Structure formats: structure tokens, C-alpha cells
Amino acid sequence: MPTSSAVPTPGPDRTAQWIQSDRDRLIHPNLPSSCTDRTVMVEGRGCYVRDSEGNRYLDAAAALGMVQVGHGRGEIxxxxxxxxxxxxxxxxxxxxxxxxxxxxxxxxxxxxxxxxxxxxxxxxxxxxxxxxxxxxxxxxxxxxxxxxxxxxxxxxxxxxxxxxxxxxxxxxxxxxxxxxxxxxxxxxxxxxxxxxxxxxxxxxxxxxxxxxxxxxxxxxxxxxxxxxxxxxxxxxxxxxxxxxxxxxxxxxxxxxxxxxxxxxxxxxxxxxxxxxxxxxxxxxxxxxxxxxxxxxxxxxxxxxxxxxxxxxxxxxxxxxxxxxxxxxxxxxxxxxxxxxxxxxxEKLLDNATAMGGYLADRLATLRDLPVVGDVRQIGLMMGIELVADKTARTQLPTGTAPVARALREDAGIILRGNPRSLLVNPPLVLDRAAADELVDGLHSVLARVEPDGRIRP
Missing domain, CATH: 3.40.640.10 (Type I PLP-dependent aspartate aminotransferase-like (Major domain))
Known part of the structure; x- marks a missing residue:
């Protein structure tokens, strides 16, 4: 589960108000009106973000692949x-x-x-x-x-x-x-x-x-x-x-x-x-x-x-x-x-190369999982291909969205996916501790994914 932050949070009443107002007022990309789930982000530092209920997440997507220097940089x-x-x-x-x-x-x-x-x-x-x-x-x-x-x-x-x-x-x-x-x-x-x-x-x-x-x-x-x-x-x-x-x-x-x-x-x-x-x-x-x-x-x-x-x-x-x-x-x-x-x-180009190589070595272990067909990496840009069948290279019938949701809810990791692959684009300030957290979280969820896309408890 996402870890709780010690930073004061707005509280459940305020969160409920925000969520209701969001449902009533906002149009989200790629969100059907039947979905009522919302996660309200309120703070970010480095590779991590925190929601209005105090849950802390590793932002392995760098928002939408853009937060190179990490969240909350005072210099900017x-x-x-x-x-x-x-x-x-x-x-x-x-x-x-x-x-x-x-x-x-x-x-x-x-x-x-x-x-x-x-x-x-x-x-x-x-x-x-x-x-x-x-x-x-x-x-x-x-x-x-x-x-x-x-x-x-x-x-x-x-x-x-x-x-x-x-x-x-x-x-x-x-x-x-x-x-x-x-x-x-x-x-x-x-x-x-x-x-x-x-x-x-x-x-x-x-x-x-x-x-x-x-x-x-x-x-x-x-x-x-x-x-x-x-x-x-x-x-x-x-x-x-x-x-x-x-x-x-x-x-x-x-x-x-x-x-x-x-x-x-x-x-x-x-x-x-x-x-x-x-x-x-x-x-x-x-x-x-x-x-x-x-x-x-x-x-x-x-x-x-x-x-x-x-x-x-x-x-x-x-x-x-x-x-x-x-x-x-x-x-x-x-x-x-x-x-x-x-x-x-901060030599973040060098860090992207070094941490990308470190992640590639650690992510290679995911290839042994039945659901992982391929792992691709260049710098701090990675794709994890999920398959229902490794020989036929067929994609999961459910796509990757349920897996991404489980990563967020069960491992506190935020990333995005397309129908075939999970997309991993962490901030360029990623360090080994965050990289290890990312790989361990991925393994804990992907090891539970069935060929039909269901995720075991």
C-alpha cells in the first residue's frame, strides 16, 4: 500500500469535497463518466508525490514523462x-x-x-x-x-x-x-x-x-x-x-x-x-x-x-x-x-545513463515472470511488455490498465501503460533506493498477474 506521510494533510472531509467537485465539474482525458474514482495530488518532492489523504507514491512516470529534475525544486x-x-x-x-x-x-x-x-x-x-x-x-x-x-x-x-x-x-x-x-x-x-x-x-x-x-x-x-x-x-x-x-x-x-x-x-x-x-x-x-x-x-x-x-x-x-x-x-x-x-x-544526463543501466539489470529479472514478454530500456525510459502467452506474444486481454492500478494501490507506484506495455519514465534524479523500490514493487504485482489479466490477491 502507499505509505503515509508525516506532512499534515487536508483531511477526509476536504478530500471528499474535492472529489465530489471534480466529479461534478472536470472532464478528464481517457476517463469514462461511469468511473467515480479519483486521487487528488497535493504535494511533490523529488521522485515522490503525496495525495490529499497523506499517501505517498513513487512517481515512476515523472507525471507524463516530463519532471526531469524532480518535484518541488526551490531553484525553479x-x-x-x-x-x-x-x-x-x-x-x-x-x-x-x-x-x-x-x-x-x-x-x-x-x-x-x-x-x-x-x-x-x-x-x-x-x-x-x-x-x-x-x-x-x-x-x-x-x-x-x-x-x-x-x-x-x-x-x-x-x-x-x-x-x-x-x-x-x-x-x-x-x-x-x-x-x-x-x-x-x-x-x-x-x-x-x-x-x-x-x-x-x-x-x-x-x-x-x-x-x-x-x-x-x-x-x-x-x-x-x-x-x-x-x-x-x-x-x-x-x-x-x-x-x-x-x-x-x-x-x-x-x-x-x-x-x-x-x-x-x-x-x-x-x-x-x-x-x-x-x-x-x-x-x-x-x-x-x-x-x-x-x-x-x-x-x-x-x-x-x-x-x-x-x-x-x-x-x-x-x-x-x-x-x-x-x-x-x-x-x-x-x-x-x-x-x-x-x-x-547535477549531471542528470550521466545519472540517466547510470541509473538506467542499474534499472535495466534489475528489471531483467522480471523476464522470468510468465506475464513479462520483453523489457526495453534506454536511459531512464523503459517499456515492460505484458503478454498472455510468451510464445505467441499476445497481449493481455484486459490490457495493462488493471496492472497499473494495482501498482498504484498495492505498491504505491505511479506509472502509465498502453494496451501492451507499462511505460516507466522516472525523474532523472532517481537514486538507487527509489530504483530498488520501483523494481520490488513491479515484481510484487507482476508475479500475481494471470494470463487472463486477473491479478491474484
Whole structure:
């Protein structure tokens, strides 16, 4: 069970009021109206959060894969307070700018893969992917190639739920019932090394590259604007491609003048042990989308990193005609700068590599459990594939949601899952004690999962 905290709590009456008000007023993502359960979080410190009843949980999801430096960091609070008292907000429309946006843009381009020298600020990941899609099409339009409108994406991809970002996401739940999607989108097979049946016995990279070649030939290279992809597919199950996949995809796209957009909303800012996963895979995209970890989630913010070639085309003549109210928000930029300072000063990229390796060694023992089909890890990003049958590699009929709920209620561990896998993305400040608690909790619950998805008492 979650452990009780000694910190004073609001009490049962206040909790009941909050829960009732939540049921009466809030619309939650992915929550049917028939579900009345609520857990009200009120405090966070480091890798842990506490609810309104005093229960303490290990946040093995870093909220939604974003709290790199951990909860409750006073340094970030101070940076936000100082900026709020100086210049709380302004914008970047036309000739206007602000000091913190300028400083953050310079910092990001220093950290980014070579060639990504320009920055467009957003308020989050879905906005960033919208901008990247628009820039890709606008780039070709400005270069007198208006027919280049097609976007290539991949099955099981997740790029956010805005109109364009949702359309290029490869999960049916974001399409069904919402009417026509963005036109001229084609989804390719993802390089999922566990789902070997998808490749007809071929090498996964060879299969995916051949499919990409055939798709380019069928649609026509002169009609394709860009391909978008997550370096490691997060919501899809921490799906990690073969080492040669991204370099070869990038080379093929470049040979046809097709732009590469890397969605690093989850993987950037140390999650993989590098500032950007593009550096891990040795690939330079034309546009790189980030959010989440840029501020460790303390305030909404995002940034799209762009090459000079793309920037020159989209800002020529009348300029790039798209922007947001909060583009370059100075308080968000100040928070991001403080967050990057902490990541650098505390060597959290090194910690992600070291603790990721430690966790990988300990999590390997889970493979002996009947319900665990695969364990995938890069830095502090992990996926645990749950199966009903190891030989057939079939997923649990109940999905992973009941397992995630049991982990929260029985072991005090918060993480998320998709239908196939549990997703483990702890804060980058994770230490050995918390890592051991995580593995022990996982083992205690997964050892009780039956092939039909039921969890033994």
C-alpha cells in the first residue's frame, strides 16, 4: 500500500469535497463518466508525490514523462518568482522580443545537434508538432513546390491530439469519431523488434526501408513534404528501433528532398542519457520538436529547433505567418533556463545513463515472470511488455490498465501503460533506493498477474 506521510494533510472531509467537485465539474482525458474514482495530488518532492489523504507514491512516470529534475525544486520556484516580478509576460510577434526568450534560444542551439540553429517557441508538444507540420509544407510552398503536401508517419505513433498532430498519430483512438482527419497522411510500419511477425521474417530495418522506398515511389517524392517520427516511440510502448534505422531513414529521405521531423517531446533533455535522442542515434533532423522536459513540466512550454535552410525559406518575404499568444513567454523561458542549469549542474544526463543501466539489470529479472514478454530500456525510459502467452506474444486481454492500478494501490507506484506495455519514465534524479523500490514493487504485482489479466490477491 502507499505509505503515509508525516506532512499534515487536508483531511477526509476536504478530500471528499474535492472529489465530489471534480466529479461534478472536470472532464478528464481517457476517463469514462461511469468511473467515480479519483486521487487528488497535493504535494511533490523529488521522485515522490503525496495525495490529499497523506499517501505517498513513487512517481515512476515523472507525471507524463516530463519532471526531469524532480518535484518541488526551490531553484525553479525562485526563477519563476523573480521573472514574474520583473516581466511576467510578453510576446514575440513581429519585431517584439524579450531577454529570456533570446537567452533560452541561444542555450538550446548550443545543446542541439549540429545544424539546428533556429528556435520557434510553443506552449507544448502538440503545438510544436503542429508548427513542424506547417513549416514542412510551407517550406516546399516557398520553394515553388506547392504539391509537396503529404506527411509520412508510423503506426502506433503519438504526436499529440491537436488536429494535425492527431492526424499523424498512428493510434485509432485519436481518429475514430472525430470526422475527417488531415488529408495526405500515410502511416508506415514501426520498427518494433518484439513484434517480429510484422516483418515476414525480414530484418526490421530492411523491411521498413523497403516499405518507405515503395511508399515514396507510389505517392511520388515530389508530393511528399516530410516524415515525422519519435526517435523512441513513447506512448507506443517505449519501442526502440535498431541502431541503423534512423540514419538510413534520414539518408533516404534526404536523397528525395523530404524533410525529417523528429518528435522529441518525451526523449529530449536527458531522458535517453543525451540532451537529445537524435544525438544517441547519430541523426540530424530538419526540425526537432521538444516540450515537457524543457521546463520539467513546472510551466507549459516547448521549442521547435530548425535548420537554417528551413528557416530561410519559411521566414522569407512576408515571414512565417503562424504564432501563438504565449510564444516566447518570458516566465516560461526563465523556468526553462533554471531547469537546464539544474540538469547540467547535477549531471542528470550521466545519472540517466547510470541509473538506467542499474534499472535495466534489475528489471531483467522480471523476464522470468510468465506475464513479462520483453523489457526495453534506454536511459531512464523503459517499456515492460505484458503478454498472455510468451510464445505467441499476445497481449493481455484486459490490457495493462488493471496492472497499473494495482501498482498504484498495492505498491504505491505511479506509472502509465498502453494496451501492451507499462511505460516507466522516472525523474532523472532517481537514486538507487527509489530504483530498488520501483523494481520490488513491479515484481510484487507482476508475479500475481494471470494470463487472463486477473491479478491474484
Amino acid at each position: 520556484v525562485e526563477a519563476a518568482a523573480a521573472q514574474l516580478g520583473t516581466l511576467e509576460c510578453f510576446h514575440l510577434w513581429e519585431t517584439m522580443s524579450n531577454d529570456k526568450a533570446i537567452e533560452l534560444a541561444a542555450r538550446l542551439t548550443e545543446l542541439a545537434p549540429d545544424g539546428l540553429d533556429r528556435v520557434f517557441f510553443t506552449s507544448g508538444g502538440a503545438e510544436g508538432n503542429e508548427i513542424a507540420l506547417r513549416m514542412a509544407r510551407f517550406f516546399h510552398y516557398r520553394r515553388q513546390q506547392p504539391d509537396r503536401t503529404w506527411i509520412l508517419s508510423r503506426d502506433t505513433a503519438y504526436h499529440g491530439i491537436a488536429y494535425g498532430a492527431g492526424s499523424v498519430s498512428g493510434l485509432p483512438v485519436y481518429h475514430k469519431g472525430f470526422g475527417p482527419q488531415l488529408p495526405h497522411v500515410h502511416h508506415l510500419t514501426a520498427p518494433d523488434l518484439y513484434q517480429t511477425a510484422a516483418y515476414d521474417g525480414e530484418d526490421a530495418t530492411e523491411f521498413c526501408l523497403q516499405e518507405l522506398r515503395e511508399t515514396i515511389e507510389r505517392i511520388g517524392a515530389n508530393r511528399i513534404a516530410a516524415m515525422i517520427g519519435e526517435p523512441v516511440m513513447s506512448v507506443g510502448g517505449a519501442v526502440m528501433p535498431p541502431p541503423d534505422y534512423w540514419p538510413r531513414v534520414a539518408e533516404l529521405l534526404r536523397s528525395h528532398g523530404i524533410l525529417l521531423i523528429l518528435d522529441e517531446v518525451v526523449t529530449a533533455y536527458g531522458r535517453t542519457g543525451h540532451w537529445f535522442a537524435a544525438q544517441h542515434f547519430g541523426v540530424r533532423p530538419d526540425l526537432l520538436v521538444t516540450a515537457k522536459g524543457i521546463t520539467s513540466g513546472y510551466v507549459p512550454h516547448g521549442a521547435v529547433l530548425v535548420t537554417e535552410e528551413v528557416t530561410a525559406a519559411v521566414t522569407a518575404s512576408t515571414g512565417f505567418p503562424i504564432g501563438f499568444t504565449y510564444t516566447g513567454h518570458p516566465t516560461a523561458c526563465a523556468v526553462a533556463l533554471a531547469n537546464l542549469d539544474l540538469i547540467e549542474r
